[in-house]
Each structure stands twice: as structure tokens, then as C-alpha cells.
Amino acid sequence: MCIAYRIHVNNSLIFFAIWHVMKNTSKKLQNTSDRILRFFVITFAMLACSTLVGLSSAYAADVQVTKIHPMPVEDDKVSVAFTLCSNDEYLEMPRITVSSDLQTKILSLKHDLKPGTCIGGTTIAETYDVSTINTSIVPQTDSNLYKQETIVDQKIVSQGMSNDGYLVVKLISEQPREGISMKFNLEFQDVAGNIVEKINYDITALQDNHVVLNLQNMHSSYGTSILTTDELTSDSPVEVNIMLHGIGVPGHEDQWTGPKGEIIMFHVVPEFGAIVMLVLTVSVLSIILISSKFNTLRISNIQS
Known part of the structure; x- marks a missing residue:
């Protein structure tokens, strides 16, 4: 079972824990190949957990x-x-x-x-x-991180909400692909699903810490926008940051209403690739293999 803790463990502590487990089970595992196999299975499983489960952290700095x-x-x-x-x-x-x-x-x-x-x-x-x-x-709280992400007809649909719960931002994007610009639609809605017009915002998109889209002082008269990034250099996830400036007509900023100065963040993550699935498959098969060896060893000890 993979468990994500809010602490970060030094690699040396991880390998010490693996060594400790092996030491305590050395009496049962007399075969050298079994001990080596157990070491790699535990290490591999922990790496798989850290790959598939993100560690969270606070931002008081x-x-x-x-x-x-x-x-x-x-x-x-x-x-x-x-x-x-x-x-x-x-x-x-x-x-x-x-x-x-x-x-x-x-x-x-x-x-x-x-x-x-x-x-x-x-x-x-x-x-x-x-x-x-x-x-x-930039704080990372549940209110301005993406609320949900689904894949519909090869499109990634993500939703985020402003802190006051009034404005819902929906991002419908293509999957990141190397050598291709990523097109996505923005929709601004209220909690009932109705389009909210006259939205003012900035938008920035980054991939591998490189800016692939940077538009300032944008205005969506009808509550929808179609945008395109620069050509992507990899299949890595794309981070989209939207800063809300308010609702109203440009040139009359003193009359703007709604959320202002809030940042809603999205992570456009492609579907699991072949490498990730291979890591998960090999990890599961390794655990099954070592479990079967334990059972065989225990049965032979009981019979003897």
C-alpha cells in the first residue's frame, strides 16, 4: 500500500529501514538470492509509490x-x-x-x-x-487548486473554483504532445453552471518551467475563450495559472465586482504512459513473487 505523508524522508533513512527489515528476516531467508530479491522489491515498490503519489507541503514561507x-x-x-x-x-x-x-x-x-x-x-x-x-x-489550498479532472473524448476537463465559491473556471484542453501546440478552451461559470460574462484575467502556462503562454489583461466578453500555447517541447504536464481581476467592462475597473487577485491553478497531466504502467505492473508482479516464496518457505519449515 502506498501512503503519502506530509514529511520528506531522506534516502539514507529509507535504505536503513530496508536493511533493518532484511536483518530481522534473515533467519527465514537463508537463500542469498531471496534476500537480494526482497531488497530490490522493497526499493522498487517505494520508488513506485513516490512516483504515483505526490507528497504535499504547506507554504508558510x-x-x-x-x-x-x-x-x-x-x-x-x-x-x-x-x-x-x-x-x-x-x-x-x-x-x-x-x-x-x-x-x-x-x-x-x-x-x-x-x-x-x-x-x-x-x-x-x-x-x-x-x-x-x-x-x-502562491498558496496551494483546496479552493484554488483544480477540483476535478476527467478525460472525455481525448480532452482533459479540469475545474477550479474561486475562494468565495461564486466563480467556477472550467479548462478543456488537449493532451500535451511534444512538437505540437496545445489548444484549450476556458469557460467561466457560476455554481449553477451558467456562463458568467465580462471576465478579466491574466493567464500563464508553463511546461518544464518554461513559459509556453503568457497573456496579460485578457477580457472574455461572453465568458468563454479559446487559447493556444507555443509548440511544446515534451509530453510533460502543463501548468496553467489564471489570475482573476474581476467582472466588468474594461476601462471601468473601479466598478468591477467578483473575485480579484486570486490565482486558480491547473495541472494538465497526460494519461498514464507506458513507462508508468510498466513500473506499476512489475512492482505488483514482484510483490506477488516474493509473497509466494514466503509461503513456500513457511510451508517447508512447518513440514520439516
Whole structure:
């Protein structure tokens, strides 16, 4: 059975646990090949569990802008340096926003951040006023993560909801394919399934931490949008981030209503590939094999 804990275990502890199990069962497993087989089965099963079950983590940490440098050629762009510190939390591939008076960018870090560590980075931001630049950590809560994902006619259908429960965002996308742009539809609805019009939002899509779509200050007059990413470089999952700015007519921002400043995140994950299914199949067969060996050994011990 695979169990996902909210802690991360060092590899050395894992192998120590495997060694401990083997030591306690060495009296029953006199055959060297049996001990080797058990070692690899346990290791393989744990790797399969970590592949198929994601580990979650909290996002109580801090990110600060450390330096802002003007670009030598473009007056409305600056280089922003930032530092992200995990404090007491383990951050699993954290995401941060860098916002200004002209745009909001979402950055996704490739690596996890262990407790008590910090990491720095830089990005380019568009702004007319550097005092408006700020950073924040994107929280991962049940309210703004995708609620459900299904596959219908080779289309991946995902749904997310705003924190106030009013706005439902439906994303209907193709599966990520290397060398092909991914097309997807956005639908904005209320909880009753009715289309909500005049939605203002930003949208960013990333694959392998590379931006494949970045559109700012978008407006959906009729509550639906059809968008296309750049050509994808792999079959890896695509992360789609939608920042809601409110409901209303452009140019009258002071009259906009509804959720504002919220980020709804989707992970467009392709169907299980052949490698993942092979890992699962071999793992199950290995467990069945070692179980049968245990039963045979126990029966022979009883008869003797």
C-alpha cells in the first residue's frame, strides 16, 4: 500500500529501514538470492509509490525583493532579484508571483526547498513605477487548486473554483504532445453552471518551467475563450495559472465586482504512459513473487 505523508524522508533513512527489515528476516531467508530479491522489491515498490503519489507541503514561507536594476535599453523594463526562504516548512516546487503596475508574472521553481534554507533568483518585469513591484508566494489550498479532472473524448476537463465559491473556471484542453501546440478552451461559470460574462484575467502556462503562454489583461466578453500555447517541447504536464481581476467592462475597473487577485491553478497531466504502467505492473508482479516464496518457505519449515 502506498501512503503519502506530509514529511520528506531522506534516502539514507529509507535504505536503513530496508536493511533493518532484511536483518530481522534473515533467519527465514537463508537463500542469498531471496534476500537480494526482497531488497530490490522493497526499493522498487517505494520508488513506485513516490512516483504515483505526490507528497504535499504547506507554504508558510517568505519571499522578498532584494534588488531592482533598470535595463540599459528598455526604459519600461527592470531586472528584479528576489530571495525565497522556507523558514520551518518544506516547500515542494514553490511558485511565486512578481507583480507591478503593468503585469503579474508567476514563476515556478524547479527544485524543492528544505526547511531553513533560502534560494535567490531574477526575472524581468515591466513597470513604469518600481515602487509598485512586489512578490508573494502562491498558496496551494483546496479552493484554488483544480477540483476535478476527467478525460472525455481525448480532452482533459479540469475545474477550479474561486475562494468565495461564486466563480467556477472550467479548462478543456488537449493532451500535451511534444512538437505540437496545445489548444484549450476556458469557460467561466457560476455554481449553477451558467456562463458568467465580462471576465478579466491574466493567464500563464508553463511546461518544464518554461513559459509556453503568457497573456496579460485578457477580457472574455461572453465568458468563454479559446487559447493556444507555443509548440511544446515534451509530453510533460502543463501548468496553467489564471489570475482573476474581476467582472466588468474594461476601462471601468473601479466598478468591477467578483473575485480579484486570486490565482486558480491547473495541472494538465497526460494519461498514464507506458513507462508508468510498466513500473506499476512489475512492482505488483514482484510483490506477488516474493509473497509466494514466503509461503513456500513457511510451508517447508512447518513440514520439516
